[in-house]
Amino acid sequence: MSELDRAKRKIDALSIQDRQDVPAILQTKGLSMWFGGTSDTPRVTVLEGVDFTIREGEFVALLGPSGSGKTTFMRILAGLTEPSAGEVLYHGQRLVGVNPGVSVVFQSFALFPWMSVLENVAMGLRAAGMNLKDAMEKATAAIDMIGLDGFEDALPRELSGGMKQRVGFARALAVEPEVLCMDEPFSGLDVLTADNLRSELMDLWLEKKIPTKAILAITHSIEEAVMMADKVVIFWHNPGRVAAVLKVGLPHPREKKSPEFKKLIDQIYTILVRQAEVETKASQRPLALRKFQKLPHARLGALSGLLDLIQERGGVEDIYELEGELNMEADDLLELTEAASVLGLAVLSEGDIKLTQLGMRFVEGDILSRKDVFREAVAGSVVVINQILQALNTATDHSMDEEYFLDVLENHFTEDEAYRQLQTAIDWGRYAELFAYDEQSGVLYLEDPPEEEG
Amino acid sequence: MPRIINYERPLFRGHAPFSVYDVPIALAVFALIWAFLTVGRDMTAPVLPDSGELDLAFIRLPYYALRSVARMFLAYFFSLLFTFVFGSLAAHNRTAEKVIIPTIDILQSVPILGFLAVTVNGFMSLFPGSMLGIELASIFAIFTSQVWNIVYSFFQSVRAIPRDLTDSAAVFKLTPIQRFFRLEVPFSMIGLVWNSMVSFGGGWFFLAASEAITVLGKDIRLPGLGSYLATAVEKGDFPAIGAAIAVMLLIVVLLDLAFFRPLLAWAQKFRTGDVFETEYESAVLTAIQRSTLVETFVEKVSRPFWSFLIDRLPARLAASRIGSLAGRRRRGLSITGIILLVLGGGMVFFMVGDGVVFLFQSMTLGELGVIGLSGLATMARVLATVGVASLVWVPIGTYIGMRPGLARRIRPVIQIGAAFPANLVYPLVFLLFVRAGVDLGIGAVVLMFIATQWYILFNVIVGTLTVPEDLKAAADVMRLRGFMRFRTLVLPIVFPFWVTGALTAAGGAWNASIVAEVASFGDHSMKAFGLGAYIAQATVQGDWPGIVVSIVVMCLLVVLMNRFLWRRLYRYAEEHFTLEG
Known part of the structure; x- marks a missing residue:
């Protein structure tokens, strides 16, 4: 346990102190969000005790793995969802209903397909009661600013993804929000388009061409966060919470290749990997006493590939190096390293990943013996799969409906996450040949029931 | 490729003072x-x-x-x-x-x-x-x-x-x-x-x-x-x-x-x-x-x-309303909702109660038996209608659906056929029955068939059109022909569509029975034994208890059929035939 605490303290040491001298625009205090919690549905916590502040002049990036409640958190800030506990303060006042000072750029663009570019951008202005002429003028100005000149009359479906997101930006900026929220605004775009749009946005923001006082951006790309933000807030999952807050003191424009930039990225990786460590440590209690881990949704082919690569590099490798080399999103890579760690095939420490003895046996084996190692690893560490096996062993015909396991998992995860957890568990369990699954009927069963063997 | 020219916006906005159109x-x-x-x-x-x-x-x-x-x-x-x-x-x-x-x-x-x-x-x-x-x-x-x-x-x-x-x-x-x-x-x-x-x-x-x-x-x-x-x-x-x-x-x-x-x-x-x-x-x-x-x-x-x-x-x-948005999301019943439900429920309860008493006073057991038997007779006709329509149109529909060009050309004909009210031709068909000496008990099935066949044909064609080209090619490569081809390739995909069509057709057939089981032309008139005929007759005579009970029975039969036949078929289709991998 002391080791666990130490890891946590190390993370805290990397965090920064909040600046009290600049007025806060938005603040959350002890914000929690859960679903269920009635007599018949168990409570599933999505966010727990989030304290957060965004101040005038700040660009804050929200970073975290999938399922850490980032989007839910942003929806609460925008007033689209009410938190289960805690409060949102807007200029020190408790927020009720939709936040009047926030506008949002969506990952999916969320344009109204039947409205022209101009109508989409003018929508918010018209809703605010501006007359037609003024609204059209202002919308046109926003369209010009974002570089969509000449496309005023086009319908969204005539535009490419990048152009659509420009409309999304123009629409959000036209209403001159105090805080601009962006939910992974660039992740639906190809790399070049995203780079281009990002630097244009940064230009508008840094040159103060827009009256926006603060920006909050959700992202899963560490590089993007360090590129844009003054402050990076790192979320962790199960339940979603703030793991660390990091200050980025680099001047703009930022150079990806600079040592300071790389150092920051390393720091963030270290924090994320340590979080994974903390989780693994917590799960090293006897199997029966453990709570359900949140299984990383790693595809096994990719996991094998990763382990092979690490072996080629001598059994240890820096995770950030791997990201650059494999050209993978940090998110996806972390899912893989976490899977390796959960299964005990590798250990994570100080931003490195190192194969364990079990891991070495895995990479040295052929297809069949790899399966044996994997089966050993799964049976020794994955709580869900063990419970599934136990249930199947005691069931009369050694088969059970997936709904049963879904119900159990829903006590610990949201409905969607429970479904994904079961999918991953089934995927792993099938590969390990621990049990079989019939997709059509949704039944899990043992292929070689114990009696037939004995 | 999406069109660049957008017809919603006139091409020559503001140019011509007036156009030929x-x-x-x-x-x-x-x-x-x-x-x-x-x-x-x-x-x-x-x-x-x-x-x-x-x-x-x-x-x-x-x-x-x-x-x-x-x-x-x-x-x-x-x-x-x-x-x-x-x-x-x-x-x-x-x-x-x-x-x-x-x-x-x-x-x-x-x-x-x-x-x-x-x-x-x-x-x-x-x-x-x-x-x-x-x-x-x-x-x-x-x-x-x-x-x-x-x-x-x-x-x-x-x-x-x-x-x-x-x-x-x-x-x-x-x-x-x-x-x-x-x-x-x-x-x-x-x-x-x-x-x-x-x-x-x-x-x-x-x-x-x-x-x-x-x-x-x-x-x-x-x-x-x-x-x-x-x-x-x-x-x-x-x-x-x-x-x-x-x-x-x-x-x-x-x-x-x-x-x-x-x-x-x-x-x-x-x-x-x-x-x-x-x-x-x-x-x-x-x-x-x-x-x-x-x-x-x-x-x-x-x-x-x-x-x-x-x-x-x-x-x-608006200004005052924005704040209340969040409040409206709350789940469950509001107090006003509960009061309304209780009041509404009470009213319905007393009205139904009153009606039941009234009906029992004016209905004999024998009459109820007649209504029940009529219901079964009409139900048999409805099922027969769906069966005949399926036998006729499923093969033809799949034939058409397998040929998209033909389907496109034939579509307007079907749409018009479906929109044309079949009861307009009922008198003529009835006249044919009279000439040929066909009993309306069987003839009614033909009349109901005329009204409802389109739903089945239309749905089967639409369903067949969704058979993916690569599966068709695979079937060609494996030389699947005739009935084998129909069974392995077409049937699984078309089945859910057929259920939709059959369900709609059955609903239409119940309705049609009310105008199909009684018919007259000039001096000729005929009546089949069935619930449709019973309702039609009760309506003409102003027999209130008869009208109410027979309608209730028909509603019950329709709901039962939905529950125990169509919904099961739907579930069967869902579990066994979906294209998603």
Whole structure:
């Protein structure tokens, strides 16, 4: 346990102190969000005790793995969802209903397909009661600013993804929000388009061409966060919470290749990997006493590939190096390293990943013996799969409906996450040949029931 | 590739002072205004002693057709109104949803024709001495046949709006009225148009059945095509019968060309996503969009009007409403909801209780037995109808569906066939039965088949069209032919579509039984043993307990069949045949 605490303290040491001298625009205090919690549905916590502040002049990036409640958190800030506990303060006042000072750029663009570019951008202005002429003028100005000149009359479906997101930006900026929220605004775009749009946005923001006082951006790309933000807030999952807050003191424009930039990225990786460590440590209690881990949704082919690569590099490798080399999103890579760690095939420490003895046996084996190692690893560490096996062993015909396991998992995860957890568990369990699954009927069963063997 | 040229925006905006398209459009507008005034005047006319008489002169046909079409559109207007009010209510308020959706589900499967006696009587007493009461009863009958699937489609569309879109509506502080006109109606537009087409098709059947009826001993004839035909049949006037059928066919085709096709083509701008679908083109729509007259009207009158209605008016009242948005999300029943439910439930309980007592006092056990047996007889006919229609149309439908070119060419024919009210040809078919000595007990199946076969054919074709090309190629490579090919390739994919078609056809057949199990032509008349005939007869005689009990029994049978047959088949289809991997 002391080791666990130490890891946590190390993370805290990397965090920064909040600046009290600049007025806060938005603040959350002890914000929690859960679903269920009635007599018949168990409570599933999505966010727990989030304290957060965004101040005038700040660009804050929200970073975290999938399922850490980032989007839910942003929806609460925008007033689209009410938190289960805690409060949102807007200029020190408790927020009720939709936040009047926030506008949002969506990952999916969320344009109204039947409205022209101009109508989409003018929508918010018209809703605010501006007359037609003024609204059209202002919308046109926003369209010009974002570089969509000449496309005023086009319908969204005539535009490419990048152009659509420009409309999304123009629409959000036209209403001159105090805080601009962006939910992974660039992740639906190809790399070049995203780079281009990002630097244009940064230009508008840094040159103060827009009256926006603060920006909050959700992202899963560490590089993007360090590129844009003054402050990076790192979320962790199960339940979603703030793991660390990091200050980025680099001047703009930022150079990806600079040592300071790389150092920051390393720091963030270290924090994320340590979080994974903390989780693994917590799960090293006897199997029966453990709570359900949140299984990383790693595809096994990719996991094998990763382990092979690490072996080629001598059994240890820096995770950030791997990201650059494999050209993978940090998110996806972390899912893989976490899977390796959960299964005990590798250990994570100080931003490195190192194969364990079990891991070495895995990479040295052929297809069949790899399966044996994997089966050993799964049976020794994955709580869900063990419970599934136990249930199947005691069931009369050694088969059970997936709904049963879904119900159990829903006590610990949201409905969607429970479904994904079961999918991953089934995927792993099938590969390990621990049990079989019939997709059509949704039944899990043992292929070689114990009696037939004995 | 999506089109770059956008026909919603005229290409030559502001250039031409007027265009060639303006002439027919101006004429059409004048004709519409004239039609409005005429129909409005005649609909409210007092009931005269000769109101039941219809002039069979051909020259009167256009006028009768106009009256019938006006009824259809009025009913359609009320359907839309009802949809927007109750569909929205159900989509936004959980208490309302719990009441409205199950109600729609039941009303959807209820044989509406059976209620004619009740509604006609009600509306006549509302407007004594005026044709308006009878007129409204007919419109109400059409309305009840059109409205349910439109409401349901709207409700489902509103519920299916992606969260990102409702979020952005909230972030940009759209007022409830703006959200309705700018998001909810546009999002549901395509579903509304398709369902309107289906509803209109079904509506003609009820129009023809409700214009000329005998209720509670009173002969009622509204001026219209349905009455014209009924009178012609009574007098055995073959040229008039032929003319009525021809005019009906003409109307169905014209409406398709001048109303639904342009509507469908226009609605394409509301489709979501980038999926390329079939282009729906309509010359009429192009004409309307290119007309300077229409453009001027849109820019000078319609757009400012709507803009004021949607944006300006509510924006003045809006400030106070934004804050309350969050409160409305709360789940469960509100206190007002509970009070309303209790009050409503109490009223229904006492009314039903009263009715049951009344019925038991006036119904003998023997009579109840007759009704039950009649129900079973009609149910057998309904099943036979679906069976025969499937045997006939599944092979033909799959043959057509396998050939997309042929399917495209044949589609308008099927659409018109489905929209044409089959009960208009019933008298002629009945005459054939009389000549050939066919008993109506069996003949009724043929009549019901004529009315409902289209649903099965249409759905089977649509289903077959979805068979993926690569599976077809795989079947070719493996040399699957004939029945093997049908069983392994076509059947699994078409089955769910067939279930939908069969369910709709069965619903239609129950309704049709009310006009198919009793028939007359001139002096000939015949009656089959069945619940449809029982209802028809009870309606004519004004036998209230008989009407109520027989309708209740029919509703029960329909609901039972839905539960125990169609829903099971659906589930079977879902579990066994889905294309998703």
